[in-house]
Amino acid sequence: MTKTLLILGGTAEAGELARRVTATHGETLRVITSLAGRSEAAESQSNCIPGEVRIGGFGGPQGLGTYLKQQKVDWLIDATHPFAATISRNVRLACETQDVERIIFDRPAWRKQPGDQWAELPDMIAMVESLPWVERRVFLTVGASNLEAFARLRRPGQPKSWFLVRLISPPKRPLPLGTKGKDYEVVLGRGPFSLDEERALIRHHRINILVAKMSGGEATEAKIIAAREAKIPVFFLSRPLPESGLRLGRMEDVLAWLDVRT
Ligand code: NAP
Numbered sequence: 568m569t570k571t572l573l574i575l576g577g578t579a580e581a582g583e584l585a586r587r588v589t590a591t592h593g594e595t596l597r598v599i600t601s602l603a604g605r606s607e608a609a610e611s612q613s614n615c616i617p618g619e620v621r622i623g624g625f626g627g628p629q630g631l632g633t634y635l636k637q638q639k640v641d642w643l644i645d646a647t648h649p650f651a652a653t654i655s656r657n658v659r660l661a662c663e664t665q666d667v668e669r670i671i672f673d674r675p676a677w678r679k680q681p682g683d684q685w686a687e688l689p690d691m692i693a694m695v696e697s698l699p700w701v702e703r704r705v706f707l708t709v710g711a712s713n714l715e716a717f718a719r720l721r722r723p724g725q726p727k728s729w730f731l732v733r734l735i736s737p738p739k740r741p742l743p744l745g746t747k748g749k750d751y752e753v754v755l756g757r758g759p760f761s762l763d764e765e766r767a768l769i770r771h772h773r774i775n776i777l778v779a780k781m782s783g784g785e786a787t788e789a790k791i792i793a794a795r796e797a798k799i800p801v802f803f804l805s806r807p808l809p810e811s812g813l814r815l816g817r818m819e820d821v822l823a824w825l826d827v828r829t
Contacts, residue, residue, distance in 0.1 A: 570641045570829065571597040575658055579759065579786040580674055580818070581646035582616050587822060589617040592829050599638065601625075603654070606735045606757075631661035640665075642828060644821060645810075646672040650780055652807040659810045668828075672821050673814040674784035676806065677791055684800035687781060691716035694802050698776060703728040706774045708790060709804060711738050718743040721750070731772045758786040765793035777801045 572588065574581050585600045592598070598618035613620040625631035635643070645658045655671070662669040679685050688694040691709075695716045698705075703726060707714065711734050720728040721744070730744050730751040737755060744751040754768065768774070777794040779787075781803040794801050815821045 569595065569597050571599065571639055572825070573635070573638070573640045573643045574598065574600045575643065575645045575647050575654060576600045576616070577602050577651065578646055578648050578674075578784070580672060580784060581644075582612070584644065584646055584672060584818065584821060585616050585618050587818065588825065591822070592825070593618070596829055599640075603651075625657070625661075628657040628660035628664070631657050632664045635661055635665045635667050640667055642825070643667050643669045644672055644825075645669060649673065649676075649782060649806045649809070650804075655810045659812060669812060670821065670824060671810065671812055671814040672818075673809065673816050674782070675816045676781050676783040677788060680795065682798075683795055684798075685803065686800070687803045687805050689805050691804065692719075694778065694804060695719050697802065699800065700726055701775070702726050703776055704772060704774050705730050705776045705778055706769065706772070706790070707732045708777070708779045708787070710734065710780075711742065713804070715743055721745055731768065731774060760787065760789050762789040762792055765789045766796065769793050769797050769799070775799050778804075780804045781806050 574585055576582065581600060585598055588596065589598050600616050600618060600620050602613060602620065602622045603624060604622035613622060625634050643658060643662055645655055647654050658669060686697055688697055691713055703720070705728060707717070707730050714732070717730065732742060732744070732751055732753050734753060734755055735757050738753065741747060742751060747753070777790060777799060779790065779801060791801060815824060
């Protein structure tokens with residue numbers, strides 16, 4: 568009987584995993600990739616993923632459990648983003664209930680190198696309070712829903728701050744960072760970004776602080792390398808606590824895990 572693998576995606580790594588698995592096991596294994604479908608880019612992203620693609624939430628752990636049962640899922644690989652904590656928790660709960668074997672494909676965090684000026688903070692308030700007391704030109708790469716705390720930098724008595732905000736899709740409402748054009752600019756883009764692109768953004772906008780999630784992985788690493796080259800400090804938002812379960816950090820190990828089961 569054909570076995571079914573469900574990959575929880577939304578990352579470059581999940582797309583690559585689907586490509587590798589369908590190339591080697593596509594004849595004998597049904598491979599489904601699930602995307603949240605939050606961004607307008609999800610549709611075009613889904614066209615590049617081989618195998619079956621489903622888009623949209625499941626309706627919490629119960630909904631996911633029902634889906635696992637209906638689709639007769641044998642194995643699940645959670646290849647979601649390290650900051651997508653809700654879906655990873657739902658996945659663990661649903662797999663426990665339905666007795667589906669699960670692993671987490673967990674990209675390693677970036678490693679600090681000598682000379683790097685890095686700080687890692689648990690939340691955005693702590694981050695904002697740790698920023699250096701200089702005139703700031705901040706490159707914000709943490710998404711649109713994490714920016715409220717930066718409004719504090721616009722209070723009287725603070726050094727002047729200007730922001731370059733990178734988002735996947737245009738914001739639905741004005742950002743809490745002052746006046747667009749004067750106090751902040753938005754640049755749209757979805758990774759991977761090249762090192763040359765990141766160098767050019769930092770140079771052109773005279774960025775002196777980079778703010779990023781500790782996402783790890785290669786797709787968005789170029790900005791970290793560009794910041795290192797430009798000798799500018801990087802302030803990271805720490806990853807949420809990971810779910811328990813087997814975690815594999817290398818694609819080859821994930822494929823080997825699957826090989827022994829198929
Ligand atoms: P989240 O907070 O953990 O999940 C929120 C809800 O979105 C989940 O409860 C689930 O809805 C749905 N969902 C999330 N991922 C899904 C998937 N792969 N397939 C089906 N439903 C999914 O997630 P998030 O942080 O908003 O991220 C959304 C997606 O974007 C994730 O798949 C993640 O891999 C990707 N992503 C996230 C980040 C980030 O920084 N958070 C960065 C890059 C990519 P139901 O409860 O209805 O099932």
